[in-house]
Amino acid sequence: RKEVEQDPxxxxxxxxxxxxxNCTYSNSASQSFFWxxxxxxxxxxxxxxxxxxxxxxGRFTAQLNRASxxxxxxxxxxxxxxxxxxxxxxxxxxSTLGRLYFGRGTQLTVWP
Amino acid sequence: NAGVTQTxxxxxxxxxxxxxxxxxxxxxxxxxxxxRQDPGMGLxxxxxxxxxxxxxxxEVPNGYNxxxxxxxxxxLRLELAAPSQTSVYFCASSYEGGGPQHFxxxxxxxxx
Numbered sequence: 001r002k003e004v005e006q007d008p009x010x011x012x013x014x015x016x017x018x019x020x021x022n023c024t025y026s027n028s029a030s031q032s033f034f035w036x037x038x039x040x041x042x043x044x045x046x047x048x049x050x051x052x053x054x055x056x057x058g059r060f061t062a063q064l065n066r067a068s069x070x071x072x073x074x075x076x077x078x079x080x081x082x083x084x085x086x087x088x089x090x091x092x093x094x095s096t097l098g099r100l101y102f103g104r105g106t107q108l109t110v111w112p
Numbered sequence: 113n114a115g116v117t118q119t120x121x122x123x124x125x126x127x128x129x130x131x132x133x134x135x136x137x138x139x140x141x142x143x144x145x146x147x148r149q150d151p152g153m154g155l156x157x158x159x160x161x162x163x164x165x166x167x168x169x170x171e172v173p174n175g176y177n178x179x180x181x182x183x184x185x186x187x188l189r190l191e192l193a194a195p196s197q198t199s200v201y202f203c204a205s206s207y208e209g210g211g212p213q214h215f216x217x218x219x220x221x222x223x224x
Contacts, residue, residue, distance in 0.1 A: 034212055043202055043216060043217045044155070044202070044215050046212045046214070080214070091210035099157065101214060102147075102152060102155040105154065
């Protein structure tokens with residue numbers, strides 16, 4: 001089983017739509033969770049951290065379910081500029097580094 | 113504040129040539145990482161460092177070497193370039209292990 005698994009999509013939604021991405025992780029001892037955004041041919045950029053109680057940043061809401069080892073990202077009122085690949089990222093506790101594991105990403109296209 | 117700076121941005125090598133990909137960060141981060149990303153795939157960790165003088169292998173270290181003589185710099189060396197090393201290489205840094213990573217804008221490398 002891969003450390004982090006995501007539905008690769010693609011998700012194609014109209015402007016203004018609400019879209020949700022899911023991610024599962026294999027290590028129950030993971031402690032840090034993030035969503036990154038990667039535009040085509042660009043570097044990954046931190047979108048938001050994910051906290052145990054869930055958190056919101058404008059139109060973006062992240063949820064964590066530790067029991068199910070599941071993370072989600074909800075985007076409301078989608079904009080054209082939200083078109084990108086969204087990477088689920090998890091820390092794997094247990095290694096001395098506490099390294100991050102990146103999912104392959106979920107591709108989102110928002111159309112006018 | 114430049115963040116993470118990678119050079120060069122693009123390079124074409126012939127099989128068997130060698131080169132060094134440069135990475136520098138000005139955030140005083142102890143943790144630095146090298147990833148490669150093949151088309152349509154996720155990030156794979158090549159090498160990482162938890163501080164000056166300390167480096168260790170990631171999941172795909174074969175064909176690469178690193179050094180970390182200063183906190184700021186973390187160069188990646190390809191000794192005998194092979195077509196399988198054609199990829200986009202990203203350098204990243206973080207304040208703490210397991211914390212959010214900041215990425216450079218990548219080096220696109222082609223081996224012909």
